[in-house]
Amino acid sequence: MHSKIVIVGGGAGGLELACKLSRKLGAGQVTLVDSRLYHIWKPSLHEVAAGTLDIHQEGLSYQMLAHDNGFSYVYGPLIALDAASNSLTVGAISTDKGELLLPERQLSYDQLVLAVGSTSNYFGVPGAQENTISLNATEDAERFRLTLLKLLAMAEQRRGDAGHPGVDIVIIGGGATGVELAAELREASDVYAAYGFQNLNAIKDVRITLLEGAPRILAPLPERVSRAASKLLLQHGITVAADTRVTSIEPDKVNVATGTSYAADICVWAAGIRAPEFLSTLGLPTNRAGQLEVTGMLNVQGHANIHALGDCAACMGENGKLVPPRAQAAHQQADYLLKTFMLQAKGKPPQTKPYEYLDYGSLVSFGRTTSVGTLMGSLKGLSWFVEGFVARMMYVSLHLMHHNAVLGSVRTAVMAMGRFLIKRSTPQVKLH
Incomplete structure (x- = not known):
């Protein structure tokens, strides 16, 4: 199989590029390769983990998107690349029982885009990989949610017993993912307590601890945002321990450099990312973090x-400095490559200006009602602090903008209205 442009990775940037390119170039020009069948906007995985977002309602089928936008979709992982012959190998797909569904396939290309995202960086911490859950993909978030439901059910049964009732949740990493997950879990725990776990006190029995190695949470953001976030977490009964370095993780506790141990029935690792390890096997130049070294x-x-x-x-x-691993960077880079490929298709001279990252600020969600963050102005160094309902509406709009890029404005509006109605006719958390 041959395609003029092959895009590997259906995350935010890769999928947007595939959809926009196909709508402009026409059917049959672009192929998207991904190891999963449907797309979830990665910044919403903390909602999936907490149970406040149902992946079976939110997920967008790649096959549907391919049909609607005119690109081809190939299901499977990238396992090998032959840059000299402009070809790659997509791995076989088998069932859980080992039955072969799809064999290995070969794809040739004129242009190749690698947009495979990132995975967790455990920094060599003993027990981190074995004893934590990282929100790298939907299956990780679902595993966390199902584990939490089991722990809540067990805690509900032993609530009146002597000993250690409740559930201890430890989140390692005070960046956006860790902070958003902590806030979402606290909000969800109130709902779980109302839906079948009536013997549990959400604050006393669902104990959430956030550990951060830097002097403050949300360290890359302005200090005012960090202070506001810390205040909101504390108001929600979440323990925040900054300047706390994790030294090892055991199945039931997290040990830190001061000698303190934190009880952990379930532990989430959100302390750092690195590029997927398979990139280093492709024969392309990578840096120490496994990222592909690219030009401007x-x-x-x-x-x-x-x-x-x-x-x-x-x-x-x-x-x-390296462009930060943020969704807005992936969106911008997708638009830059869109222009590059469109100039090629029209036979025009290539771009001469390199890609430039534009920081439009950051927003951090604290559940369904509020967010905090900063918005960057057009003048360098100018920023505004935002919080509350207005910040929350801005945060929601980011998700809608992504859907608009891949679905179009009409279908995005219909989906937003449908989600609004569904949330008012179904439980506020997923209970199965």
Whole structure:
């Protein structure tokens, strides 16, 4: 099978690029490769983990998106790349019982885009990989949710017994993912207590601890945002321990450098990311974090027809620092490559201006009613602090903007209305 443009990775940036390119170039020009069957906006995985978002309602089928936008979809993981012959190998797909569904397949391309995102970086902490759950993908979030339901059911049964009632949740990493998960879990625990777990006190019996190695949570953001976030977490009964370095993790506790141990029935690792390890096997240049080294034009060093975007790309900004692994960077890079490929298709000269990351600020969700964050102005260094309902509406709009890019405005509006109605006719958390 041959495709003019092959995009590997159906995350935010890769999927948006596939949809926009196909609508402009026409059917049969673009192929999307992904190891999963449906797409979830990764910043919403903390809601899936807490049970406040149902992946079976939220997930967008790649096959549907391919049909509607005109690209081809190939189901399977990238396992090998032959850059010299412009071809790649997509791995076989088997059932849980080992029955072969799809064999290995070969794809050739004129242009290749790698947009495979990131995975957790455990920094060599003993027990971290074995004894924690990381929200890298939907199956991780679902595993956390089902484990939490089981723990809540067990705690409900032993509530009147002497000893240790309740559930201890430890989240390692005070970045956006950790903070949002902590807030969402507290909100969800109130709902769980009302739906069948009536013997549990949400604050006393669902104990949430957030550990951060830096002096404050949300360290990359302005201090005012960090202070506001800490205040909100404390108001919701969440323990925040900053400047706390984790030294090891055991099945039932987290040990830190001060000698203290935190009881943990379930532990989430949200302390850092790195590029997927398989990238280092493709014969392309990578940095210490496993990211593909790219030029300012987003093509991989030494390969004019191989490009990378998003978390897996080590793109140097004008300030001499790597572009941060944020969704807005992936969106911007997808638009940059869209212009690159459209110029090629029209036979026009290529872009001469390298990609430039524009920071529009950051928003952190604290459940269904409030958010905090900063908005960046057009003047360098100018920013505004936002919080409350207005910030929450801005946060929600980011998700809608992503859906608009892949579904179009009419279907996004219908989906938003449908979600609004469904949430008022179903339980506020997923209970099965």
